[in-house]
Amino acid sequence: MMYKRILLTLAIVALLLNVSALTTADILKTQDSALTDRENDVIKYDLFSEEDYRYNQARPNIDIKKIEWEKNGKIVNLSLVVKGQIENKGDINELFNAVSYCINVETNYNSYQIIYVNNEVNISSGRINSYSSEGSRLNISFELNNINEDILMVFVQTMDSPSDYYCYYDFAPNDVYDQSPPDVSFIKPEKGIYMFNKKLMKSFGRMKSIIIGKITIIAQATDDESGIYKVDFYIDNELVKSDYTPPYEYEWKERSFGRHSIKIVAYDNADNQASRELTVIKIL
Numbered sequence: 001m002m003y004k005r006i007l008l009t010l011a012i013v014a015l016l017l018n019v020s021a022l023t024t025a026d027i028l029k030t031q032d033s034a035l036t037d038r039e040n041d042v043i044k045y046d047l048f049s050e051e052d053y054r055y056n057q058a059r060p061n062i063d064i065k066k067i068e069w070e071k072n073g074k075i076v077n078l079s080l081v082v083k084g085q086i087e088n089k090g091d092i093n094e095l096f097n098a099v100s101y102c103i104n105v106e107t108n109y110n111s112y113q114i115i116y117v118n119n120e121v122n123i124s125s126g127r128i129n130s131y132s133s134e135g136s137r138l139n140i141s142f143e144l145n146n147i148n149e150d151i152l153m154v155f156v157q158t159m160d161s162p163s164d165y166y167c168y169y170d171f172a173p174n175d176v177y178d179q180s181p182p183d184v185s186f187i188k189p190e191k192g193i194y195m196f197n198k199k200l201m202k203s204f205g206r207m208k209s210i211i212i213g214k215i216t217i218i219a220q221a222t223d224d225e226s227g228i229y230k231v232d233f234y235i236d237n238e239l240v241k242s243d244y245t246p247p248y249e250y251e252w253k254e255r256s257f258g259r260h261s262i263k264i265v266a267y268d269n270a271d272n273q274a275s276r277e278l279t280v281i282k283i284l
Contacts, residue, residue: 035154037064037172038229039083041269046166059168060084061099062158065136067172069105069154074147075129078103078114078140080156086133087160092117095161101138102157107149114140181274182223184231184266189215189280209280214253219276221248221266229271234263256282 040057057063063083070077080101090098098117105112113124116138121131129141161167189211191203196213203209221228231248233241241250248264260282265275 033070034066034068035156035172036066037156037170038269038271039063039065041226041229042168042170044166044168059160059170061087062101062160062168062170064156064158064170064172067103067154067156069151071144071151074144074149076105076142076144076151078105078142078154080138080140082136082138082158085136086138088118088133090118092120092122097162099160100158102159103140104155104157106152106154107144108152109146109149110144112142112144114142116140179270179272180223180225181272182221182228182266182268184219184221184264184274184276186262186264186276186278187218187220189217189262189278208259209278211252211280211282213284214251217250217252217262217264219243219248219264219266221246221264223266223268223272226269226272229267229269232265232267234261234265236260237263252282255284257284258282 040063042057042059042063044058060083065081065083067081068079080103086101087099090096090100092098092100092115101116103114103116105114110125112126114128115122116131116133119133121128121140123142126145127143129143131138131140133139155171155173157169157171159167159169188199189209190199191207191209193200193203193210194212194215197215217233219231219233221231228246230242230244232239233243233250235252240252243249248266252262258281259279261277261279263275263277265273267273
């Protein structure tokens with residue numbers, strides 16, 4: 001049992017250090033006074049499973065929705081909102097069986113890391129003025145070291161570690177970890193002639209695919225870093241379906257004649273996207 005704790009401790013510390021070590025160049029974006037995050041993107045990290053980094057809805061208590069902030073002189077007011085309820089559990093000095101909310105504020109002079117666990121708050125620099133949690137919202141007010149400091153960016157990591165060998169976490173902005181687009185391609189249709197969803201023959205050269213009657217358009221989408229969030233299907237640039245679970249497919253059964261474009265757009269859980277487009281001739 002002890003070695004499991006040691007392994008998980010190392011894993012959690014590595015995750016926290018990964019966030020703390022990010023530079024302004026890594027994640028600087030247009031952040032005026034708020035940052036939103038996609039829901040249902042909590043990750044389960046399991047030391048002994050081949051299914052690490054599984055996105056799920058199991059921990060709404062740490063599923064970040066948004067973080068808002070305002071600066072007034074040396075005072076910075078932060079407001080973190082999660083999908084579920086802010087959970088007060090565990091010891092701020094203990095990594096296990098605790099729910100933690102970590103807010104990082106980068107200025108042109110300093111870095112501030114604020115950690116909230118079970119009605120207690122620690123700050124790496126500066127001074128905490130006040131804090132409170134109610135429902136889905138965590139409010140923290142702290143004081144900067146220098147009145148001339150400007151906030152460059154804010155990023156958040158939440159964590160729930162109910163076990164010695166696995167934990168759940170979320171972070172925002174989540175694209176700091178995954179900046180690569182997903183892979184997406186057509187499984188069906190390929191170049192060829194289709195009649196009522198069956199491929200009769202291949203097409204050659206610059207010949208367009210011909211579709212007679214209805215057809216099920218099937219897309220393949222993969223992303224090794226953050227996973228696939230959804231695949232959108234477009235006919236002639238009009239969105240006809242968003243599919244959130246594989247197999248990603250759309251049944252095109254509307255009658256039409258002539259040339260049409262089919263486009264598929266895959267999104268991963270870090271908001272990266274990739275698309276493919278195919279021009280076909282449809283009859284019936």
